[in-house]
Amino acid sequence: MTLLPIIARRRDGQRHSEAELRELANAAAVGSVPDYQIAAWLMAAYLNPLDEEQTAWLTLAMADSGQRLDLTSLPKPWVDKHSTGGVGDKTTLVLLPLLAACGLTMVKMSGRGLGITGGTLDKLSSVEGLRLDLTPERLIEVAREVGFALGGQTAQLAPADGVLYSLRDATGTVASMPLIVSSILSKKIAGGAETIVLDVKCGSGGFMRTLDEARELARWLRTIGERCGLRVRCAITDMSTPLGAAVGNALEVREAWDVLSGVPLSEPVIRFRELCLDLAGLALETSEAGDRAKAEEALTSGKAAQKFEAWLRAQGATSGVEALPSAPVVRTVRAAQD
Incomplete structure (x- = not known):
């Protein structure tokens, strides 16, 4: 051929x-x-x-290059989220258990690092034993048990995008609006979601450096998503500074856990927590399942943290966040000015 x-x-x-x-x-x-x-x-x-x-x-x-997940055996609403990524972006690690604690069902396919952005799968690979190569059948089982499941692309789910995704990174063709949009949305459709909340990062630490670029990407995502039969909401959020205070795979998982577990947080991490609550509120309102106050209650009550721990066990983790590896060198880098 x-x-x-x-x-x-x-x-x-x-x-x-x-x-x-x-x-x-x-x-x-x-x-x-x-x-x-x-x-x-x-x-x-x-x-x-x-x-x-x-x-x-x-x-x-x-x-359609693989199979689409059939979520009809799971409770609605079926929701997915996506962030266009940036330095320290770990919103998925907080949002999925938070939204599951609010009664939403999510089966999410995440990717490895692309361009300057770190990948959710890379971050979660620091958790010992955690399985991210689940079959479609196992993804649905975990979502039924916990309320959400997360894995990488497989030969069964959107395999064409897996090939194009890796080749875009190797050929300098990452920053193409149609290719970005088709990659993001094809995985959401294959994952069975009906409602998609999209976090479009804007600033020097993301793909979209200017507000005009971010608005154009948000417009494309919404337009193409609706053409494909999805309900889509977009939020444009700041990526002119790192998100939170941690940058690095295990460090970011630990920081996401800090937000979920309710320990005292530094100012940058408080801002990250507030962003997660804002996005959770948007997802709940779009799917007509609640609002930001409902997300706040799920977070402060510990329900979201319980979901995260249950999810780790369901996907095979042999230890928790407390056993995450530490890099031989960890440095604090302070801004020269506010």
Whole structure:
């Protein structure tokens, strides 16, 4: 099989048909074409971007390149969240147990680091024994038991995006609006969510450096998500400074636990806690399941911390946050000014 006609069409800035984009996604998923042809298409798509209709087609094609999770055996609402990432961004580690404690159901696929951003899977890999390579069936079992489950991409769920995701990082094509949007949303669709809350980071520590760029990404995410049948809400949040006080895989897991467990927090971590509550309130309101006050109660009562501990056990962790490894060198870096 060859993708040459599809590559040439993208190179020349011509429109793809929906069938062509499904052919591309399926070829990537099953490995029927060499990586260099997919890389060539990605560079052509970076230089000649897809329009909104083609982006929606690519999103659905990548979601359908594997199976979609069937969440009908789990209680609604079915919700997912995504942050575009940045320095110290660990919101997933707090939001998932917090929202599960409020009665929402979430099955989330997370990724490794991309560009300057650290990946949720990289951070959680510091927890001894924690399984992040769950089958679709096991993801649903964990979500039924705890209220949420988290894993990485597998050959069963959005496999085409897994291939494109890694090649974008290797080919300098990360910063493409249609490719960013299709990657984010294809995983949400494959995970079975109906409501998506998106945290678009803006500032020097994220992909979107300016407010105009962040607004444009938020508009694309909402537009393409709605074209694909999702209910989408976006929040644009600050990434001009690190989020919280910890940067580093195990350090960030420990800091997320500090927020969940209610220990005294420094000022930067208090700001991180407030952001998590704001995003939780947005998710609850969008899914018509509560508000920020409900999230605050779940956090202060310890229910969210209990969910986090139950989730660690359900996904095979052999020790808790107290046993996280420590780096040989840990430094505090203070800003020269406020």
